[in-house]
Amino acid sequence: MYDGKQLKSITLNTIRELKQKGEKIACLTAYDATFAHLLDQAGTEIILVGDSLGMVVQGHKTTVPVKIEDMIYHSKIVSSSLNYSFLISDMPFMSFYNPDIAMENAKKLMQDGGAQMIKLEGNQSQINIIEKLAMSDIPICAHIGLRPQSVNKMGGYKVQGKEESDALKLIKEAKKIEASGADILLLECVSSSTAKIVSSEIEIPIIGIGAGPDVDGQILVLYDILGITPGKLPKFSKNFMTGQNTIQEAVMEYINAVKTKSYPAPEHTFK
Ligand code: KIV
Numbered sequence: 592m593y594d595g596k597q598l599k600s601i602t603l604n605t606i607r608e609l610k611q612k613g614e615k616i617a618c619l620t621a622y623d624a625t626f627a628h629l630l631d632q633a634g635t636e637i638i639l640v641g642d643s644l645g646m647v648v649q650g651h652k653t654t655v656p657v658k659i660e661d662m663i664y665h666s667k668i669v670s671s672s673l674n675y676s677f678l679i680s681d682m683p684f685m686s687f688y689n690p691d692i693a694m695e696n697a698k699k700l701m702q703d704g705g706a707q708m709i710k711l712e713g714n715q716s717q718i719n720i721i722e723k724l725a726m727s728d729i730p731i732c733a734h735i736g737l738r739p740q741s742v743n744k745m746g747g748y749k750v751q752g753k754e755e756s757d758a759l760k761l762i763k764e765a766k767k768i769e770a771s772g773a774d775i776l777l778l779e780c781v782s783s784s785t786a787k788i789v790s791s792e793i794e795i796p797i798i799g800i801g802a803g804p805d806v807d808g809q810i811l812v813l814y815d816i817l818g819i820t821p822g823k824l825p826k827f828s829k830n831f832m833t834g835q836n837t838i839q840e841a842v843m844e845y846i847n848a849v850k851t852k853s854y855p856a857p858e859h860t861f862k
Contacts, residue, residue, distance in 0.1 A: 601636050601677040603708070603730055603774055609636070609807070610796040616808025617846040618798055619816070622648050622665045626813060627672035633842045635676050637798070639710065639810060640666045642681040642740070647814050654739045657683040659696050663704040670705025679732050679775075680706035684740040687711050690723035697729045710777065712738040715764055718771045725772025733773040735764055736802065737780035750801075750861045752785030762789055769793045777810070778802040780827070783860040801827030803860040809849045816845050827859045 599605075609616050618637035621627040622644045630638055644665055645657035659682075666680040680700045687693035693711070700706040708730035713721060717733075724731055736751040752758040762785070765776055776797045778786050783803025790797055790805050799806035811828055814820045817838060818830035831841040831848070848854035 598634070598675050600675055603677070606636065606677065606775070606796050606808075615849050615852060616796065616798065617849040618808055618810035619842070619845070620644075620810070620813050621669050622813075624668045624672045627669040627676075629839060630813070630842060631673045631676045633839060634846055635842070637808070637810070638669060638673065638676040638678055640669050640678070640680045640704075640706070641710075641812070642683045643812050645683075647812065647820065653742050655684045655743065657681075659683055659686045659699060662686075663699055666700055666704030666706050677708070678706050679708045679710050680704055682709050682711040687717070687720055690720050693720045693724060694727065694729075697724055701729065708732055708774065710734055712740045713768060714738070715767055718767055721768060721771040721773050730775075731773045732775040732777055732798070733768045734777040734779060735761065735768065736778045739779075748780070750780050750782060752782045753861070758782065758785040758788070761785055762792060765789045765793050769795050778806060780861065782862060784862070799855075801825065801859070801861060804852060804855055809855065811845070817841060827855060827861070829854060829859060 606616060616636050619630055619635050620639045620641040620643055621630050642654040642657040645651045645654040662680055662683055670678050682696055686696040697709045700709050710732040712734045721731055752761040774795060776795055778797060778799045780801040786799060786802040787805035797806040798808040798810050800810050815824055815828040816831040818832040831845045835841040835844055
């Protein structure tokens with residue numbers, strides 16, 4: 592394990608440089624100070640305070656009940672532990688339903704929560720929101736593909752971009768989102784062949800979760816890689832505690848697997 596304190600902090604430019612060099616970007620979620628410190632010291636490039644906290648911390652069945660106050664609280668305690676990692680915080684359900692509300696809540700996440708970038712689950716109808724935030728120099732990660740906040744509308748957690756028409760829609764959406772000023776794209780549960788096309792068609796870094804190997808970085812939910820999430824792991828995830836003695840070793844193993852491209856393996860991807 593190396594000491595994150597001795598390294599230069601990660602910025603959006605570093606992330607772009609990693610993409611240009613073809614070095615995979617290792618990302619994980621964190622929700623509290625102790626884990627944030629551990630991930631930072633292990634050299635995790637991006638830490639996401641995800642609204643997955645609604646499920647793994649608060650015990651809800653979906654991310655829908657998470658409030659902006661929850662995101663500010665967890666972002667603040669995570670940001671206070673970081674010296675190296677770049678911090679992205681999620682905009683929760685209904686916190687960006689129009690440009691003015693989005694601006695107000697993004698401002699809170701950055702000013703009060705210490706986020707360096709906000710993430711929002713978007714589709715084409717959020718283009719005007721992304722444009723407005725981008726015009727105010729708010730760094731944006733746009734999350735497309737499977738959007739857990741829309742689970743009730745999407746009718747469950749389904750792999751996206753499998754059928755040709757879905758794939759074309761997703762590719763078009765990605766291009767529009769890039770053109771509207773997003774800085775990073777996050778693809779969740781997307782057919783790996785579609786993710787590969789998106790990757791070849793847009794310039795901004797792409798972080799995948801269940802989107803196959805042909806994206807610029809990988810993100811997983813911390814508790815999944817530590818094997819402490821109750822129930823069955825999603826197909827795309829992996830328990831990195833197996834064969835390790837400590838949490839630090841498991842996190843290092845995950846980062847190493849992302850960097851050496853041994854994760855995700857074919858069994859973690861969707862065709
Ligand atoms: O909320 C979250 O943790 C996320 C990741 C699963 C990407 O959005």
